[in-house]
Amino acid sequence: MNKKCLYVVGIGPGQYSDMTIKSAKVLNSCDVIVGYTVYCDLVRPMFEDKKFISTPMMKEEERVRLALEEADKGKKVALICSGDAGIYGLLGLVYELGTEYPKVEIKASTGVTAAISGGAVLGAPLIHDFCCISLSNRLTPFELIEKRLRAAAQTDMVIVLYNPESKSRSGFLKKACEILLEEIEEERVCGIARNIGRDGEDSQVCTLAELKDTPVDMFSTVFVGNSSTRNIMGLMVTARGYQSER
Amino acid sequence: MNKKCLYVVGIGPGQYSDMTIKSAKVLNSCDVIVGYTVYCDLVRPMFEDKKFISTPMMKEEERVRLALEEADKGKKVALICSGDAGIYGLLGLVYELGTEYPKVEIKASTGVTAAISGGAVLGAPLIHDFCCISLSNRLTPFELIEKRLRAAAQTDMVIVLYNPESKSRSGFLKKACEILLEEIEEERVCGIARNIGRDGEDSQVCTLAELKDTPVDMFSTVFVGNSSTRNIMGLMVTARGYQSER
Structure with missing residues (x-):
């Protein structure tokens, strides 16, 4: 039985080659990619076969809940942040709100911050x-x-x-x-x-x-x-x- | 005519998958990898066909000159640092000493710092x-x-x-x-x-x-x-x- 999992992925500055090998692999392995519109647009050409759910600026809590809910449904989900998700990113909020979704395991994949x-x-x-x-x-x-x-x-x-x-x-x-x-x-x-x-x-x-x-x-x-x-x-x-x- | 070039590469924490795609590509494309013994040992299994030149702890200036000189001879050289070469790394010293090797172009490839x-x-x-x-x-x-x-x-x-x-x-x-x-x-x-x-x-x-x-x-x-x-x-x-x- 696979555990439910939400990957929180730092995509680096924006180019594919600036991503870590792990982050690229994680995005490749996911069904759904959730993120702020600008970051989804950056990543879309590299992962054209994925379902993207983009949300506008601010609204971070909404974006995080959306990602946690998709993961809770059993989808393989990546929430993307520019740079690293742990540097001024959404990873903290994911851990905070994640306590409400105890079946979802949270995994971070690092990226290069600005x-x-x-x-x-x-x-x-x-x-x-x-x-x-x-x-x-x-x-x-x-x-x-x-x-x-x-x-x-x-x-x-x-x-x-x-x-x-x-x-x-x-x-x-x-x-x-x-x-x-x-x-x-x-x-x-x-x-x-x-x-x-x-x-x-x-x-x-x-x-x-x-x-x-x-x-x-x-x-x-x-x-x-x-x-x-x-x-x-x-x-x-x-x-x-x-x-x-x- | 190819310009002479020294790559200064952040290898991240140590695992191949934690490297940026660009850093892995750069190391793959080089003839010689120069670095502190511990970092050479980390990277060697991933790039077995390369020539490694490792120098002991401290001796940073010696290590940087060695890399610049290999590059000046026309070799394709990567100087490796753990994490990112620009965070407490050797990239600054490379730019400082690099002024003495005007034919060598210096290129940085980023990595994930500790x-x-x-x-x-x-x-x-x-x-x-x-x-x-x-x-x-x-x-x-x-x-x-x-x-x-x-x-x-x-x-x-x-x-x-x-x-x-x-x-x-x-x-x-x-x-x-x-x-x-x-x-x-x-x-x-x-x-x-x-x-x-x-x-x-x-x-x-x-x-x-x-x-x-x-x-x-x-x-x-x-x-x-x-x-x-x-x-x-x-x-x-x-x-x-x-x-x-x-």
């Missing part, structure tokens, strides 16, 4: 301690986001900004840069990766002062270097530490 | 803002590491500890826990993932007080939750934010 795929496009910004901070204030007060930005800057950690802006949160990156400029210098090396692994992929290395006035959208990931991050031949490269071995 | 693979083993600890902090004081003064630990705890970020201990740094995790216990409560949900994706894989969810006295080694990755991290059916699960949508 900090990694965007980092590789920009150079090597994350060679030393870093934090990932989402600028979305949908479920987190902006005061706490501000505290985290200051704490990271004051202790010289590289910062990766997820969800830097969206249509309803225009001006958030500028606000974040203004906070950071109170803690670190204007010339700090920064980078933006846009549409990583997708049509229109684009990246840019700049200073913090320039970053403040650079337009971004919800498909951008932003990197703020630490004091040892350098612009090497147009790439953003962070040193391995503060004491040289050379 | 924060992701370890997170998936433990549950979903990284659903909200987090930082990765290495406890190695080889190139970073411990005072700065301590500041980062306090800053992360004070601003309620989830913390992932890389390199929690090694033979020469025994007692470092205990020291880090003592610092964190001055900032956050004893019952904070924590987790340890050991030998992720390798023989002897093992994980454990515990409290911060328990973590303090738990033995770890250089193949362990440690997670300290934020105030909304819960132990759900033995898994470490962080909430998506502080305001509920339900």
Whole structure:
């Protein structure tokens, strides 16, 4: 007897070759793929024979319940997230709501998150301690986001900004840069990766002062270097530490 | 005419299926694979026909130069790192030293880092803002590491500890826990993932007080939750934010 199972799958930035071998295998083995419309559209051409159930932005709880219910009916279901399902993804909510579906076993399949795929496009910004901070204030007060930005800057950690802006949160990156400029210098090396692994992929290395006035959208990931991050031949490269071995 | 090229490849935690499709393809297409002995041993059974050049621990600069020189001779070379080469990996050093080998083009192929693979083993600890902090004081003064630990705890970020201990740094995790216990409560949900994706894989969810006295080694990755991290059916699960949508 096969146990009922819901796979929660990180698809990486978007291209088939950026997926883990396991995630590609899991998607191949499933009957139904559930996800946010944009991610379903990314994956559909690679898995044309599957049934897709896509739901619009937000509505995460609805999407997760839908996937759990399909799995509870005995279907082999994959719920997809961009990047990794465990980094700002739906995996947590699946475990929370999954307690209501005790017959459904939950299995995660990992993927490459935007900090990694965007980092590789920009150079090597994350060679030393870093934090990932989402600028979305949908479920987190902006005061706490501000505290985290200051704490990271004051202790010289590289910062990766997820969800830097969206249509309803225009001006958030500028606000974040203004906070950071109170803690670190204007010339700090920064980078933006846009549409990583997708049509229109684009990246840019700049200073913090320039970053403040650079337009971004919800498909951008932003990197703020630490004091040892350098612009090497147009790439953003962070040193391995503060004491040289050379 | 083919340009000379050095691939810098993240192999993920260790199993073939946890690699990205691209990283597996790149390794397949190379003549020579260069890496730290332990990582070469992990990968060798999957790519038996390749020439392997392994170098012992530390000696990172030597390893990188060796790879660049092989590539400069016209060989198709992959330099491998565990996890992702851009997260505490050798990619930065490759770009730094690569300026001395102007004919060698450097290409990165991403992999799943221990924060992701370890997170998936433990549950979903990284659903909200987090930082990765290495406890190695080889190139970073411990005072700065301590500041980062306090800053992360004070601003309620989830913390992932890389390199929690090694033979020469025994007692470092205990020291880090003592610092964190001055900032956050004893019952904070924590987790340890050991030998992720390798023989002897093992994980454990515990409290911060328990973590303090738990033995770890250089193949362990440690997670300290934020105030909304819960132990759900033995898994470490962080909430998506502080305001509920339900």
